[in-house]
Amino acid sequence: ITDRSHFTVRSTREGPGLVAVAITTQESPESRWGALITREELLKxxxxxxxxQRVTASLAITSTVNGASDEQxxxxxxxSDGLLLRYIPQADDDPSSSAFRTVIPRKLRKSFITNMHNSALAGHSSGSKTYDKLSQIVTWPGMRQDVLRYARSCPSCQKAKPRGGQPPGLMQPIVSQSPWQICxxxxxxxxxxxxxGNQYLFVVTDHxxxxxxxxxxxxxxxxxxxDCLLQTFARFGFPTSLISDNASYFTSKVFVDACAVLGIEHKRTSPYHPQANITERVNRNLKMMLVAHTDRxxxxxxxxxEMAFATHTxxxxxxxxxxAQLNFGKELAFPLSNALRSTEPTSQYRSYSKFADDLRKRFSDNLREARESLDVARLQQSEQYNQGRRNLQFEVGDLVLRRTxxxxxxxxxxxxSLANRWEGPFRVGKKLSPLTYTLICCSSGQSTGPIHVTDLKLFHSQEDFSQDPADGSSSRVPDSPSPPPRRYNLRRR
Incomplete structure (x- = not known):
């Protein structure tokens, strides 16, 4: 139940000491169609x-001095009843449109904007469309800026409407320089x-x-x-970083404590944004293999x-x-290559040290080639990904909305399809990277994260239109429009 709703309470007696209560809520007429402001309220x-007061006083003074008037x-x-109006020249010849607009005092400006923006008859239109409607009947200095600011800060619009413009978030590639540094x-x-008896497939990938x-x-x-990770690390070495999603088995105390004891930095991807985890791409390839090679x-x-062998080669x-080349310095042998292998004797290494020297050289050449290729690939991928995107970053303390x-x-x-696209507001608690943040709920104080920047947008708080701004800019009387085409007494109408 909110202050915008009417409600009806019906009670029925179900038995001794038991009463069933049914509450039916209905949106108030003011909330649905807008609050009506009477002429008397406007005059007051x-x-x-x-x-x-300044304009009315000036009109009263100038009208008594030989019809002279202040150009301002x-x-x-x-x-005739003392309501202050203003002449606004019309660009068209619409006979239904009056050239005289009621001047709205600061105290009622927000009410008029709310009426022409929030109500069901207004439809939460954009700021410019709301101004077009409102300017047909009323006016005040700085009205366009006030309407645009109000529409931009409307909580319902911010939560319901999609974010316009280019999507935020430039690519931040994860760089690894050696095998099994990042897992x-x-x-x-x-x-x-x-x-x-198996139902799941756990996939571990060297970055x-x-x-x-x-x-x-x-x-x-x-x-x-x-246990699966320990088997992998025992064969290839312990990584410095481990990347996973936010599943409960990756965030449990057992998992977190094991990473801490072994000196492994555990990094978790943002929900709905698994791009940082290359295993997601591996999973796609594995799924295609499963489809191709699984009849039942x-x-x-x-x-x-066999599928693991296929990916390794x-x-x-x-x-x-x-x-395989990057891990062992050579390709793995296929059954077909064994069948076609020559029967002539091959060159043999005279010592293990000679074999180690050759293997070390192959590893060095392979690593150099892989690093150069990865640098080129990262540059190409970043250029392609960043096309049509913009760099958006938030600072600690900013108010934001989170995508639902x-x-x-x-x-x-x-x-x-009828739910709000955004929820909040939240306050940025910590900046984990240029792309990920932790948030603090403004109502409960609970922390949440990590959240990717593409799931965030800046929240605009509503302003108080009932007070004069500190600089007085909106209270200044603007330049007068062109006078009416016919010269007649405008002081009284």
């Missing part, structure tokens, strides 16, 4: 307004339960080499996830070793080399 407000107030006049992980599923480790799992919990859906985990477009991601629910009579 003009008499109490400083600007209207030449377009103003008083109606990414994600979970696919649930899939149909396989004969081996530099693009090497993939696949672990089919029966169920998901932090301990099983960490329950056998989805039967060919995972495929040249990556960003590095220019296969994951509602889901329709027929049982509650709720449809996502």
């Amino acid at each position: 407000a003009q008499q109490d307004d400083g600007l209207c 107030f030449d377009s103003y006049l008083l109606s 990414c992980c994600d979970v696919m599923g649930p899939f149909p339960r396989s004969p081996r 530099f080499t693009k090497w993939v480790e696949l672990f089919p799992l029966r169920k998901l919990d932090s301990q099983k996830i960490w 859906h329950k056998d989805w985990d039967a060919k995972l070793p 495929t040249v990556n477009r960003s590095t220019g080399l296969s994951p 991601h509602p889901l329709s629910d027929a049982t509650r009579g709720f449809t996502a």
